[in-house]
Amino acid sequence: MARHAIRLAWPFLSLALLLLIVAALGSLAPTVIQRVITEAFIRLVMVIGLYLFVGNSGVLSFGHAAFMMTGAYGAAWLDIPVKSKKIFLKGLPNFLGQAEFPPWLAALCAMGFSGLIALIVGVPLVRLSGLAASIGTFSVLVIVFVVYSNWNEVTNGTSSLIGLPIYVDLWVAYGCAVGAMLAAFLFQNSRLGLALRASREDEVAAKAIGVNVPFSRLVAFVLSAALVALGGILQAHFLGALNVLQFYIGITFITIAMLVVGGTGSLAGAVIGTGAISLVFELLRQLEVGFTVGATEIQLPPGLRELGVAVIMIVILIFRPAGLMAGREIPLPGLFNPSTARAP
Amino acid sequence: MNETIVTGALEAERISVRFGGLRALEDIALGLARGELLGLIGPNGAGKSTLINVLSGFQAPVDGTIRLDGRSITGLEPHQISRAGVARTFQAVRLFQGLSVIENVAAGLVLRRSSRHAAMKRAREILDWMGLGPKAELIAGTLPYGDERRIGIARALAAEPRYLLLDEPAAGSNEDEIGALTETIARIRTEFGCGVLVVEHNMGLIMSLCERIQVIDGGRTIAIGTPAEVQRDPAVRRAYLGEDED
Numbered sequence: 001m002a003r004h005a006i007r008l009a010w011p012f013l014s015l016a017l018l019l020l021i022v023a024a025l026g027s028l029a030p031t032v033i034q035r036v037i038t039e040a041f042i043r044l045v046m047v048i049g050l051y052l053f054v055g056n057s058g059v060l061s062f063g064h065a066a067f068m069m070t071g072a073y074g075a076a077w078l079d080i081p082v083k084s085k086k087i088f089l090k091g092l093p094n095f096l097g098q099a100e101f102p103p104w105l106a107a108l109c110a111m112g113f114s115g116l117i118a119l120i121v122g123v124p125l126v127r128l129s130g131l132a133a134s135i136g137t138f139s140v141l142v143i144v145f146v147v148y149s150n151w152n153e154v155t156n157g158t159s160s161l162i163g164l165p166i167y168v169d170l171w172v173a174y175g176c177a178v179g180a181m182l183a184a185f186l187f188q189n190s191r192l193g194l195a196l197r198a199s200r201e202d203e204v205a206a207k208a209i210g211v212n213v214p215f216s217r218l219v220a221f222v223l224s225a226a227l228v229a230l231g232g233i234l235q236a237h238f239l240g241a242l243n244v245l246q247f248y249i250g251i252t253f254i255t256i257a258m259l260v261v262g263g264t265g266s267l268a269g270a271v272i273g274t275g276a277i278s279l280v281f282e283l284l285r286q287l288e289v290g291f292t293v294g295a296t297e298i299q300l301p302p303g304l305r306e307l308g309v310a311v312i313m314i315v316i317l318i319f320r321p322a323g324l325m326a327g328r329e330i331p332l333p334g335l336f337n338p339s340t341a342r343a344p
Numbered sequence: 345m346n347e348t349i350v351t352g353a354l355e356a357e358r359i360s361v362r363f364g365g366l367r368a369l370e371d372i373a374l375g376l377a378r379g380e381l382l383g384l385i386g387p388n389g390a391g392k393s394t395l396i397n398v399l400s401g402f403q404a405p406v407d408g409t410i411r412l413d414g415r416s417i418t419g420l421e422p423h424q425i426s427r428a429g430v431a432r433t434f435q436a437v438r439l440f441q442g443l444s445v446i447e448n449v450a451a452g453l454v455l456r457r458s459s460r461h462a463a464m465k466r467a468r469e470i471l472d473w474m475g476l477g478p479k480a481e482l483i484a485g486t487l488p489y490g491d492e493r494r495i496g497i498a499r500a501l502a503a504e505p506r507y508l509l510l511d512e513p514a515a516g517s518n519e520d521e522i523g524a525l526t527e528t529i530a531r532i533r534t535e536f537g538c539g540v541l542v543v544e545h546n547m548g549l550i551m552s553l554c555e556r557i558q559v560i561d562g563g564r565t566i567a568i569g570t571p572a573e574v575q576r577d578p579a580v581r582r583a584y585l586g587e588d589e590d
Contacts, residue, residue, distance in 0.1 A: 191454035191463070198451035201440035208400060208434070209452030209503050210426035265442065327442060 011329035012185040015271050016178045018330075019044075022275075023174040034170050040278035041173035042234045044271065046251070047258045048180040049227030051270040053220045054259060055184075056193055058200030059129065062252055063137030064228045066144035067114040069247040071229025072236040073148060073155055074110030076164055079103045079237075084163035091153020103167050107233045111226040117144075118225030119218070126217035129203060141252065149244045161242040168238035176234055180227050184267055187223060192216055253306070254281075257313045263323020268330050273323065277309055284308045352413035353377045354399065354430060354507040354539060359408035361394055361563075368394045369405070370563040376507055376539040381529070383554035383571075384543045387583065391563040392543045393435065396509050399541075400432045401425040413506070427455070431505035435512045437496045441485030445476060448484050448495055452502040467502060473535075474498045474528070490521050494528075501532065507539045508532065514546045522546060526553055551575075559583075 006013065019041070026037035050064050077085075077092060078101040085097050101109070125136045148155045155161065187193045196216040199206035203213055236242045254277070262273020290299030316323065354376045361369040369391045376382050386392050397403035399410060401422040409418045412428055420428070440448050446467050453463035471477050474494055479487065484495060493513060500508055510529070514522045526549050533540050544550050550557060551571045559567040559580050567577040574580055 189460070191460050194447060194451050194454050194460070197443060198440045198448075201442050202438045204402070205434065205438040205440065205499075206451070207402075207422040208426055208432050209499060210423045210455045211451070212421075212423050 007332060009185075010332045011267055012181055014330040014332075015181055015268060018271070019174060019177060019181075023170055026170055036278075036282050038168065038170045038173045038238060039235075040274060041170070041177045042168070042231055042238060043255065043258065043278060044177045044274045045173075045180045045234060046228050046231030046255050047262075047270050047274045048177070048184050048267070049224050049229075049231055050255055050259055051224075051264065051267065052184045052187055052227060053217075053224035055264045055266070055270070056188055056196045056200060056220050057217050058264075059133045059137075059217065060256070060264075061137040061224075062134055062256070063139070063141040064225070064255070065247045065249075065252045066141040067118060067225040067228045068232025068235070068251065069144055069148055069244065070114045070117050070232075071110045071226075072232035072242055072247065073161075074113045074229070075103070075106040075233040076161055076236060076242055077154065078106035078109055079165055080161070080163050081165075088156045088161055088163075089154055091151075103165050103237060107230065107237075110233055111229045114229035115222045115226040118222045122218045122221040122225075126214045126221060141248070145244060145248050155244065158244055162240065164237055164240050164242060166237060166240040168234050173234060173238070176230060180230065181267060181271070183223070183227060184270075187220070188267065192219055196220055250306075254309065257309050259323075261313055261316045261323060263325040263327055265322060265327025266325050266329050268328065269323045269325035272325050276324065277312070280308060280312060281305050352506070353411075354413075354541075355411045356395070356399060357409050357411075359395070359398055359405045359410070361391075361398060361403060361405050367563050369398065371408075372560065372563060372565055374399075374541075374558060374565075376541050378506060378539050379533060379537055380539045380556065381533050381554045382539070382541050383550040383557040384541055384560065385545075385547075385550055385557060386560040386566075390560045392560065393511060394563075395560070396432060396511050396541070396543060399425075399509055400430055426452075426503055429504075429506035430509065431500040431503035431507070432509040433496045433500050433511055433513060435515060437492050439484045439492055439495055439499070441483075443484055444481055445484050445487070445495055446471060446480040449498050449502045452499060453504075456504055470498050470501055474501075489516060490518075493517065493521075493525075497528070497532075501536060505536075505538050507541070508536075509541045509543075511543050512545065513542065514544055514549050522549055525549070529553055 022037060026034050046068060050061065054060055077089065077096050082098060082100055085092060089097065121140050125133060128136050149158050195211040199211050199213045199216060206213055232247060235246065258273040258277045259270055261277055262271065263269030284305040287300040288302050288304050290297060320326065356374045359369050359372045372395065374395065384392050384395065394403060398405050401420055404419065409416055411417065412430065417425055417428055440451065446464065449470055450463045450467040453466050454460055457463040457466065468480060471480050474497065476494060476498060479491065497513065514525055517525060529540060529542065530553060532538065542550065542554060555570065557569065557571055557574045558565060559574055561583040566579045566583055567574050
């Protein structure tokens with residue numbers, strides 16, 4: 001029985017274990033490296049949120065950064081100290097301006113708020129398919145960005161919002177990443193998840209067996225928005241500062257690159273892709289900062305990171321279009337099952 | 345014509361479909377009783393697939409009504425018609441290529457069972473029944489064409505239909521496969537108790553399987569009757585059998 005349970009949950013357990021090892025090693029490493037790993041875990045929350053929708057529905061979204069924005073600002077409205085709110089956020093309604101929520105409650109409320117926004121914009125969006133759907137999601141991002149950039153009274157506009165309680169460390173980020181993976185794993189194995197994956201493979205045939213495609217997509221879209229919002233919230237409460245530019249084209253590109261490089265078809269793809277790109281990103285950042293070989297100091301030009309990631313994405317798209325994991329989960333060791341495990 | 349139906353039927357009346365100026369279906373009627381095997385034949389472009397699309401909700405008719413056991417289902421979405429009890433296969437099969445065989449079948453069942461576990465159990469039964477049991481865990485897109493067609497039928501059966509519409513189930517199959525398929529379709533009717541509509545170009549399959557055949561041409565019904573009656577019908581010979589040696 002226990003073996004059976006382990007076999008069923010293995011795609012999730014294996015990844016949780018893998019991250020635990022990374023986190024444990026990280027906790028022994030210097031602070032700089034700890035911060036890099038923490039940031040990677042935060043990205044992972046975002047990528048898994050994106051995966052929950054993109055991976056299961058097959059509809060690529062360029063708009064999920066909008067929900068990082070609504071999440072991060074939503075949480076900030078609730079948990080920034082009242083003193084700071086009086087300076088930066090004069091336009092907040094009284095019940096928000098006078099209140100100071102505990103960070104966990106602020107995070108939950110902001111995730112719910114982002115889910116609600118996703119529900120509203122999702123109703124028309126999920127009726128679109130293919131490129132039209134992707135462009136639709138992108139326009140949501142542009143709208144949210146423009147609104148948050150200009151609504152100075154509640155967002156401080158394009159200036160940074162500071163004074164957020166900093167509570168995110170390596171272990172908080174690890175816990176949230178595991179929680180996000182669990183949510184995505186449960187969803188992809190749920191009845192609705194299977195119906196949605198069927199529609200990803202063939203929308204017409206899915207309708208013919210009774211799948212309500214728009215409804216299934218909408219549920220995934222809302223859940224995915226809430227998870228991605230958690231990613232935004234974590235980032236804001238890791239840095240302690242918030243700026244609208246954090247949640248625009250840059251993060252959209254990097255999270256999509258992570259998902260595509262790992263493979264949109266499996267949870268393991270999301271995790272491996274995030275790990276691989278985070279690693280490359282960090283190495284290239286070191287090169288940009290500069291290093292010395294013997295007596296020569298080598299410093300590569302800034303912008304190398306984005307360029308490097310773009311090249312990697314192109315190479316993957318050409319030579320391994322289904323991503324590093326190609327839709328598979330981590331195989332079960334022979335101890336539990338002699339045959340090879342596959343994507344659920 | 346089958347006017348008095350006791351056990352229930354899928355009925356289409358006065359159905360018309362136009363694509364731009366082209367009249368794909370013109371005032372056509374079709375009745376499929378529970379437990380009946382009805383063949384639908386006609387030359388290419390006669391409107392057979394269009395009629396299946398109408399019956400399964402993928403094509404809205406400009407005029408006409410469709411009734412399922414007396415209740416109108418005209419204008420419902422495909423997924424609603426599927427849940428009401430009309431399942432179909434596709435000429436192009438359209439499997440969920442990236443999913444396993446059993447997931448292909450279970451995807452429809454999860455919507456009709458209270459748990460995923462119960463759905464998987466039933467999916468396995470259907471696959472065993474179709475002789476696909478040993479391939480349950482394989483990825484659908486990796487299987488040969490003949491298997492694909494049978495998975496397509498298993499998937500339609502998983503929708504627990506009272507009426508099953510098969511769109512060219514024998515296309516691209518060899519003689520052995522067609523023999524096995526004929527037997528399977530006959531058993532579907534008796535063991536699942538559903539009405540089966542078969543659109544097919546293979547005359548051997550249609551003539552040996554169906555007790556009633558409806559022949560359409562140019563979007564209209566030109567003959568309806570037993571295989572023997574249809575084969576004798578001059579209009580059919582003119583429009584169809586004379587031109588197509590199948």
